Amino acid sequence: xxxxxxxxxxxxxxxxxxxxxxxxxxxxxxxxxxxxxxxxxxxxxxxxxxxxxxxxxxxxxxxxxxxxxxxxxxxxxxxxxxxxxxxxxxxxxxxxxxxxxxxxxxxxxxxxxxxxxxxxxxxxxxxxxxxxxxxxxxxxxxxxxxxxxxxxxxxxxxxxxxxxxxxxxxxxxxxxxxxxxxxxxxxxxxxxxxxxxxxxxxxxxxxxxxxxxxxxxxxxxxxxxxxxxxxxxxxxxxxxxxxxxxxxxxxxxxxxxxxxxxxxxxxxxxxxxxxxxxxxxxxxxxxxxxxxxxxxxxxxxxxxxxxxxxxxxxxxxxxxxxxxxxxxxxxxxxxxxxxxxxxxxxxxxxxxxxxxxxxxxxxxxxxxxxxxxxxxxxxxxxxxxxxxxxxxxxxxxxxxxxxxxxxxxxxxxxxxxxxxxxxxxxxxxxxxxxxxxxxxxxxxxxxxxxxxxxxxxxxxxxxxxxxxxxxxxxxxxxxxxxxxxxxxxxxxxxxxxxxxxxxxxxxxxxxxxxxxxxxxxxxxxxxxxxxxxxxxxxxxxxxxxxxxxxxxxxxxxxxxxxxxxxxxxxxxxxxxxxxxxxxxxxxxxxxxxxxxxxxxxxxxxxxxxxxxxxxxxxxxxxxxxxxxxxxxxxxxxxxxxxxxxxxxxxxxxxxxxxxxxxxxxxxxxxxxxxxxxxxxxxxxxxxxxxxxxxxxxxxxxxxxxxxxxxxxxxxxxxxxxxxxxxxxxxxxxxx
DNA sequence: TGAGTGTGGTAG
DNA sequence: ATCGCTACCACACTCA
Numbered sequence: 001x002x003x004x005x006x007x008x009x010x011x012x013x014x015x016x017x018x019x020x021x022x023x024x025x026x027x028x029x030x031x032x033x034x035x036x037x038x039x040x041x042x043x044x045x046x047x048x049x050x051x052x053x054x055x056x057x058x059x060x061x062x063x064x065x066x067x068x069x070x071x072x073x074x075x076x077x078x079x080x081x082x083x084x085x086x087x088x089x090x091x092x093x094x095x096x097x098x099x100x101x102x103x104x105x106x107x108x109x110x111x112x113x114x115x116x117x118x119x120x121x122x123x124x125x126x127x128x129x130x131x132x133x134x135x136x137x138x139x140x141x142x143x144x145x146x147x148x149x150x151x152x153x154x155x156x157x158x159x160x161x162x163x164x165x166x167x168x169x170x171x172x173x174x175x176x177x178x179x180x181x182x183x184x185x186x187x188x189x190x191x192x193x194x195x196x197x198x199x200x201x202x203x204x205x206x207x208x209x210x211x212x213x214x215x216x217x218x219x220x221x222x223x224x225x226x227x228x229x230x231x232x233x234x235x236x237x238x239x240x241x242x243x244x245x246x247x248x249x250x251x252x253x254x255x256x257x258x259x260x261x262x263x264x265x266x267x268x269x270x271x272x273x274x275x276x277x278x279x280x281x282x283x284x285x286x287x288x289x290x291x292x293x294x295x296x297x298x299x300x301x302x303x304x305x306x307x308x309x310x311x312x313x314x315x316x317x318x319x320x321x322x323x324x325x326x327x328x329x330x331x332x333x334x335x336x337x338x339x340x341x342x343x344x345x346x347x348x349x350x351x352x353x354x355x356x357x358x359x360x361x362x363x364x365x366x367x368x369x370x371x372x373x374x375x376x377x378x379x380x381x382x383x384x385x386x387x388x389x390x391x392x393x394x395x396x397x398x399x400x401x402x403x404x405x406x407x408x409x410x411x412x413x414x415x416x417x418x419x420x421x422x423x424x425x426x427x428x429x430x431x432x433x434x435x436x437x438x439x440x441x442x443x444x445x446x447x448x449x450x451x452x453x454x455x456x457x458x459x460x461x462x463x464x465x466x467x468x469x470x471x472x473x474x475x476x477x478x479x480x481x482x483x484x485x486x487x488x489x490x491x492x493x494x495x496x497x498x499x500x501x502x503x504x505x506x507x508x509x510x511x512x513x514x515x516x517x518x519x520x521x522x523x524x525x526x527x528x529x530x531x532x533x534x535x536x537x538x539x540x541x542x543x544x545x546x547x548x549x550x551x552x553x554x555x556x557x558x559x560x561x562x563x564x565x566x567x568x569x570x571x572x573x574x575x576x577x578x579x580x581x582x583x584x585x586x587x588x589x590x591x592x593x594x595x596x597x598x599x600x601x602x603x604x605x606x607x608x609x610x611x612x613x614x615x616x617x618x619x620x621x622x623x624x625x626x627x628x629x630x631x632x633x634x635x636x637x638x639x640x641x642x643x644x645x646x647x648x649x650x651x652x653x654x655x656x657x658x659x660x661x662x663x664x665x666x667x668x669x670x671x672x673x674x675x676x677x678x679x680x681x682x683x684x685x686x687x688x689x690x691x692x693x694x695x696x697x698x699x700x701x702x703x704x705x706x707x708x709x710x711x712x713x714x715x716x717x718x719x720x721x722x723x724x725x726x727x728x729x730x731x732x733x734x735x
Numbered sequence: 736t737g738a739g740t741g742t743g744g745t746a747g
Numbered sequence: 748a749t750c751g752c753t754a755c756c757a758c759a760c761t762c763a
Binding site for chain 1: 749754
């Protein structure tokens with residue numbers, strides 16, 4: 001039996017498996033790197049310097065480290081005696097105090113770059129952190145105002161710097177950039193003036209400005225146009241774009257599926273929580289292809305039968321089509337074609353590939369029909385997407401094979417679509433069963449089988465492990481699921497974080513990190529996030545176009561907010577900016593290619609669109625407009641939480657009761673997956689009088705224990721916002 | 736230590 | 748040409 005370890009305990013960093021202490025390990029690693037850099041040394045510019053890099057830096061700390069290293073300097077990341085320079089971009093108050101105790105210059109990263117450029121150690125005064133100058137000025141003022149005291153030792157350094165206060169010089173060799181900034185500033189001022197003068201609809205104002213601007217036709221030449229000759233858009237209609245985006249529809253259909261289930265609550269029998277857990281995962285095989293195929297005429301269907309098929313937005317058979325294969329059937333897959341592959345790659349692999357068109361209307365209808373067939377199986381359904389869901393079947397099925405065969409036949413009759421079904425005692429087991437059975441499969445696996453069957457698959461076979469995680473795993477010597485099953489939990493948690501590490505480990509053993517949350521009929525779904533984004537076909541050349549675009553996104557967000565009837569109290573803007581040295585080979589036609597993401601957020605009250613200047617402003621100065629290739633706006637909804645009493649005196653201070661209850665729960669030997677009940681002696685919970693409270697306790701504690709490992713973590717876990725509320729209820733009624 | 740904010744990964 | 752969306756989770760870091 002695998003004990004689920006506490007997932008959220010913040011214990012001391014485990015020892016290095018090779019027997020070194022972690023600190024030693026770090027030092028050794030550092031030394032090794034220094035040595036490596038020393039071998040590539042160019043000159044002795046920084047030879048007597050020990051430079052400390054702190055926090056997030058631009059250029060990155062890694063880059064600076066190499067740069068300094070190759071010029072003979074030593075880099076550290078923690079303060080230690082002997083440090084000669086501190087390189088930092090943002091200094092928090094605590095760090096400020098901490099650093100200003102030391103008489104060491106705190107400088108901008110630009111110092112390093114300039115020194116390298118001029119091949120000499122420059123005077124540091126020009127590079128002192130502006131924040132530091134500002135802060136010490138304020139501090140000095142404060143001190144002067146309040147009391148005429150001797151400056152405390154903390155300000156020794158400020159005093160030193162103060163003697164050399166120089167207006168910080170922006171050493172930007174790229175004078176074009178400054179010109180651009182100034183131009184932008186001018187344009188900004190214009191738009192502000194317009195807003196003040198014209199008291200009309202904001203959108204209209206922007207539209208007008210936009211028009212006059214495009215007549216002028218900005219002289220700005222785009223750098224990237226040389227690489228990717230894409231037309232710039234004068235006007236981008238977000239909604240129109242979304243109409244054609246398969247990924248947009250995919251997201252929409254998920255919501256539609258949820259709403260469908262809310263409006264048509266499953267009428268099937270209620271699963272038995274005390275029976276052995278049994279979950280079904282059902283998925284339509286290559287949904288897009290099958291659905292598109294099902295919309296064809298009988299004659300065409302006959303023609304295309306058993307041919308390699310795919311769905312793609314483009315019928316372009318040219319050599320350079322970067323259109324995505326949205327979905328391909330299993331015949332096509334036998335040629336090595338995969339979903340997401342570019343059409344040109346796919347056609348290189350199979351010349352006979354038949355390209356079917358998207359038919360979003362049909363997909364939506366088929367999805368509804370699919371769900372219609374599932375309503376009478378069980379009362380608990382959890383949709384995953386338009387073509388995929390989990391159903392809880394504990395204690396409802398006698399003959400599993402027969403059940404699966406019949407269900408598949410029923411769906412085939414009603415929709416014409418072929419599905420795969422997996423059964424398992426946890427969600428992930430069912431999920432993997434489906435995956436193993438595809439296409440047209442029906443499999444039931446248990447935990448032991450799960451572990452056996454999946455042992456030799458690569459780690460990315462497991463849900464939740466994508467490319468990035470797989471790469472990191474490979475780097476620590478984990479390639480197959482079997483490796484993961486036998487991996488050191490310590491190592492995993494050290495690499496991926498306490499919870500993530502635990503979840504990955506659990507996954508490999510068939511233990512869920514996903515919690516089964518069936519749709520509750522009649523209940524309106526509340527999501528935590530609303531998002532509107534477009535990262536395709538965005539080619540902006542002027543600030544005004546950018547503003548117009550952001551505004552359009554906000555309008556769309558507002559419409560969505562209204563439609564879903566949700567509260568939004570914070571908006572986030574993501575801006576994708578072309579990465580320096582982006583590889584044009586990697587970009588799709590019209591795509592955003594390799595981007596760097598800039599983010600800004602603000603809290604809002606009232607209308608989303610009113611905040612558009614505010615959200616845009618903080619990031620305007622950070623990039624050149626013509627580099628922008630895409631933008632997202634995310635609205636984060638306020639969770640509609642019950643009144644949480646945040647009075648400290650209301651906290652539970654009855655340690656005895658708490659400990660008793662903890663002990664009781666910790667005594668449970670085995671945690672049953674995804675049952676709302678805790679196995680073992682639950683009689684004490686059942687003694688709770690209030691039925692609602694009792695159910696809540698079971699549900700909340702049960703789910704949380706399964707998710708986190710043990711009660712300690714349940715009580716500790718930050719995101720468990722209703723903790724205090726439930727705890728009060730619990731302790732009020734219980735014990 | 737909890738709340739706020741930013742970053743990054745994953746899935747369909 | 749082409750339609751690289753969206754919701755959610757975990758984590759890092761800062762601030763008071």
